[in-house]
Amino acid sequence: MEIFNQIAESLQKGDHEKVAILTRKALDDKIAVQQILDDGLIAGMNVVGEDFKHHRIFLPSVLLAARAMYAGMDLLKPLMIKEDVRTIGKVVIGTIKGDLHDIGKNLVGIMLKGAGFEVIDLGNDVPPEKFVQTAKDDNADAIGLSALLTTTMTGMKDVIDLMKSEDIYGKVKVIIGGAPVSREFAEQIGADFYAFDGMNAVETLKAYVKDR
Amino acid sequence: MRPTIEFLDERTLERILSEAIDILCKIGVEIHNKPVLEMLADHGADIRLDNYRATFTEDIINKALTLAPSSFKLYDSLGNEAVDLSEENVNFTPGSAAINVLDYESDKIRKPTTADYIRYAKLMTRLDHIASQSTAFIPADVEAKISDSYRLFLSLLYCRKPVVTGAFTIEAFEIMKNLQLAVRGSEKELKAKPLTIFSCCPTSPVKWSDVTSQNVVDCARYGIPVEYIAMPLAGFMSPVTLIGTLVQHTAETLSGLAISQLTNPGTSVLYGGSPAIFDVRYETTPMGAIETQMLDCAYNEIGKYLDLPTQAYIGLSDAKLLDAQAGLETGIGATLAALSGINNISGPGMLDFESCISLEKLVLDNQICGMTKRLIKGMEPKEDFPMIERMEELLHEQHLLISDHTMKYLNEEHFMPSQTIDRANRARYEEEGGLTLKQRAHKEAEEYLAEYEKPGLSEDVVKELIRLMEEEAKKYGMDKLPDREE
Ligand code: B1M
Numbered sequence: 210m211e212i213f214n215q216i217a218e219s220l221q222k223g224d225h226e227k228v229a230i231l232t233r234k235a236l237d238d239k240i241a242v243q244q245i246l247d248d249g250l251i252a253g254m255n256v257v258g259e260d261f262k263h264h265r266i267f268l269p270s271v272l273l274a275a276r277a278m279y280a281g282m283d284l285l286k287p288l289m290i291k292e293d294v295r296t297i298g299k300v301v302i303g304t305i306k307g308d309l310h311d312i313g314k315n316l317v318g319i320m321l322k323g324a325g326f327e328v329i330d331l332g333n334d335v336p337p338e339k340f341v342q343t344a345k346d347d348n349a350d351a352i353g354l355s356a357l358l359t360t361t362m363t364g365m366k367d368v369i370d371l372m373k374s375e376d377i378y379g380k381v382k383v384i385i386g387g388a389p390v391s392r393e394f395a396e397q398i399g400a401d402f403y404a405f406d407g408m409n410a411v412e413t414l415k416a417y418v419k420d421r
Numbered sequence: 422m423r424p425t426i427e428f429l430d431e432r433t434l435e436r437i438l439s440e441a442i443d444i445l446c447k448i449g450v451e452i453h454n455k456p457v458l459e460m461l462a463d464h465g466a467d468i469r470l471d472n473y474r475a476t477f478t479e480d481i482i483n484k485a486l487t488l489a490p491s492s493f494k495l496y497d498s499l500g501n502e503a504v505d506l507s508e509e510n511v512n513f514t515p516g517s518a519a520i521n522v523l524d525y526e527s528d529k530i531r532k533p534t535t536a537d538y539i540r541y542a543k544l545m546t547r548l549d550h551i552a553s554q555s556t557a558f559i560p561a562d563v564e565a566k567i568s569d570s571y572r573l574f575l576s577l578l579y580c581r582k583p584v585v586t587g588a589f590t591i592e593a594f595e596i597m598k599n600l601q602l603a604v605r606g607s608e609k610e611l612k613a614k615p616l617t618i619f620s621c622c623p624t625s626p627v628k629w630s631d632v633t634s635q636n637v638v639d640c641a642r643y644g645i646p647v648e649y650i651a652m653p654l655a656g657f658m659s660p661v662t663l664i665g666t667l668v669q670h671t672a673e674t675l676s677g678l679a680i681s682q683l684t685n686p687g688t689s690v691l692y693g694g695s696p697a698i699f700d701v702r703y704e705t706t707p708m709g710a711i712e713t714q715m716l717d718c719a720y721n722e723i724g725k726y727l728d729l730p731t732q733a734y735i736g737l738s739d740a741k742l743l744d745a746q747a748g749l750e751t752g753i754g755a756t757l758a759a760l761s762g763i764n765n766i767s768g769p770g771m772l773d774f775e776s777c778i779s780l781e782k783l784v785l786d787n788q789i790c791g792m793t794k795r796l797i798k799g800m801e802p803k804e805d806f807p808m809i810e811r812m813e814e815l816l817h818e819q820h821l822l823i824s825d826h827t828m829k830y831l832n833e834e835h836f837m838p839s840q841t842i843d844r845a846n847r848a849r850y851e852e853e854g855g856l857t858l859k860q861r862a863h864k865e866a867e868e869y870l871a872e873y874e875k876p877g878l879s880e881d882v883v884k885e886l887i888r889l890m891e892e893e894a895k896k897y898g899m900d901k902l903p904d905r906e907e
Contacts, residue, residue: 264702267701267702268701268702268704269656269701307589307590309624309630309632309633312654312657312658313704316704358589359520359532359559359561359565359568360559360565360566360568360569360589360590361565362565363565388520388774388776389520389776406703406704407704408704
């Protein structure tokens with residue numbers, strides 16, 4: 210449908226006002242919320258993701274597109290609850306206890322949100338209990354852990370251990386990232402996924418929710 | 422004449438300063454440390470404990486600037502003067518706190534071990550153009566909670582040079598201070614002869630965490646010099662423009678200066694930093710970017726203008742291997758830094774956004790440091806005028822190879838690089854094995870390691886260092902420290 214292309218294109222241009230107008234129009238035309246979300250907003254963000262990956266556009270353009278995405282989402286959100294439409298996933302993110310680095314985690318959060326995920330950002334220096342409790346309370350699909358210090362990366366395992374004892378391990382997935390960690394480390398501690406940057410985190414979690 | 426380089430004219434520099442002071446006095450600083458906030462309030466700052474904000478007064482900043490010493494020296498573990506951080510003196514120190522080492526054999530990164538660290542510290546004893554050591558990387562074979570103090574322990578055990586280091590937590594300061602007291606014998610002696618510099622980082626934009634602000638306070642109390650490492654990222658956590666980022670860096674650094682000087686007037690500090698541009702294609706913080714290096718040189722000018730000794734993270738590379746990019750980024754950075762007269766240049770050995778140390782790169786960078794130090798000696802006439810007599814000597818002897826003038830000035834005028842720098846003709850190069858840069862650097866490292874000599878600490882000091890570290894390790898459930906080769 211033409212309107213989906215228009216939404217997707219405006220989103221790629223980062224034109225948040227136009228995205229809001231078009232989303233409103235689509236709603237007025239009684240198009241299903243799920244369809245506006247999937248074929249308009251998320252479809253547009255998928256193109257943006259690809260363009261970024263291939264260096265056709267840079268990070269600011271991705272964030273502008275993400276802002277346009279939120280402009281559309283803000284209109285859809287109240288109806289989503291009513292029509293029981295789910296976002297593509299809900300992720301609780303934060304930096305491990307004792308670690309104050311949050312730039313990378315923030316960027317991952319922004320990009321996940323831009324890709325249509327619901328993100329609950331717990332900030333930095335987050336104790337394991339808070340990750341696990343929030344994931345349980347908010348029925349999250351995944352917990353995202355960030356650590357930049359060799360002294361704090363081991364704290365990721367504490368979160369996973371607590372998830373096990375609280376019986377949510379496996380049900381709620383774990384994605385980790387940050388300079389000292391690696392795919393091998395993720396395997397070692399039992400994290401489900403490792404991502405090396407924001408876009409990679411988006412792709413990884415998108416692939417997971419799609420296969421689910 | 423000594424060659425120099427400048428990026429800021431006086432008008433721009435003064436404007437940057439006044440803008441920074443405006444930020445401190447109008448927006449203020451977020452400091453997650455109640456005692457520090459209260460101390461600032463005692464000196465007239467307007468504080469709010471609910472959102473951890475302190476709004477400075479110009480008076481606080483001026484007081485801090487007046488109190489801070491314009492120079493200081495570092496002394497090695499035997500108490501000899503080793504690093505002079507004054508005027509435009511240029512000193513190098515290895516990049517610090519890397520997460521990985523680059524393995525010589527495989528060219529892959531791996532987590533460092535105690536054995537790697539000992540090799541590093543031993544190597545540092547012989548790299549003459551790098552005046553101090555740093556706690557360059559974090560051994561991963563000890564309990565993570567002691568890994569910051571453990572590297573200081575190993576450094577002190579194996580190398581005499583003073584150490585650029587830092588704590589990762591508030592608690593770690595205690596043992597890191599005690600290790601220094603074991604070397605110096607008393608608090609008074611440690612104050613008189615500083616052995617280390619601690620890196621303490623504000624968080625951009627204009628914020629101090631409880632850990633790092635407490636580190637600043639604890640260092641000030643014991644007279645341990647601090648370098649402030651503000652890291653505004655241009656285009657992300659600070660304005661995209663270099664000047665805008667400099668304003669923010671200035672505000673962040675001055676806020677640290679105030680904390681130090683109000684805690685302990687006259688305590689030694691370096692006006693430092695690690696600002697960088699943010700690469701919007703790769704989501705990274707390139708330390709080798711030319712703009713990053715320009716930022717470093719420019720804030721050094723601000724530090725100098727304020728009559729403070731300076732530091733920067735420059736002369737390092739984001740390359741993953743010891744390749745041409747590693748050489749060019751390090752070479753350009755070290756050259757600019759030396760021309761700027763940055764007093765303590767943190768960089769040698771470092772790759773991959775401050776996350777990886779290569780010992781072979783360290784050996785190569787030692788040569789780069791030597792070259793830049795030669796560069797800033799510049800040139801001046803040395804019995805060159807009038808030239809007639811020497812010209813006659815040359816025409817008569819057919820060469821000047823054994824002229825008195827040559828013998829007198831050869832070593833002063835020409836920097837003699839080690840064999841890591843290839844200057845052989847091709848035939849000789851091939852006859853000597855046709856080694857790659859990496860192989861030559863490795864060979865040089867191996868030679869130094871074979872000739873290693875202990876720093877000469879007394880038996881008692883060594884015993885005390887070991888006792889302190891073992892006790893600390895036990896606290897965190899480690900009954901035994903990893904074996905150390907002698
Ligand atoms: C949920 O799923 C996911 C998925 C992907 C995820 C993810 C989560 N999290 C990250 N990712 C991935 O996606 C992100 C986006 O692309 C990426 O995130 P990154 O964070 O990697 O990338 C960011 C976009 C840009 N990169 C960064 O922001 C980190 C860059 C480096 C230079 C760095 C910075 C900027 C800072 N630092 Co710090 N810092 C370093 C860093 C060196 C490095 N190479 O990482 C490192 C990590 N720091 C270090 C140190 C020592 C410290 N730092 C400190 C402080 C700071 C600043 C405040 C100056 C600043 C942080 C500001 C902030 N708000 O975060 C101190 C920390 C105190 C504490 N308790 O936390 C202090 C202890 C220094 C001191 N003595 O005060 C070193 C670690 C040493 C070690 N072995 O552990 C270090 C390697 C630099 C160095 N060589 O000294 C990916 O990793």
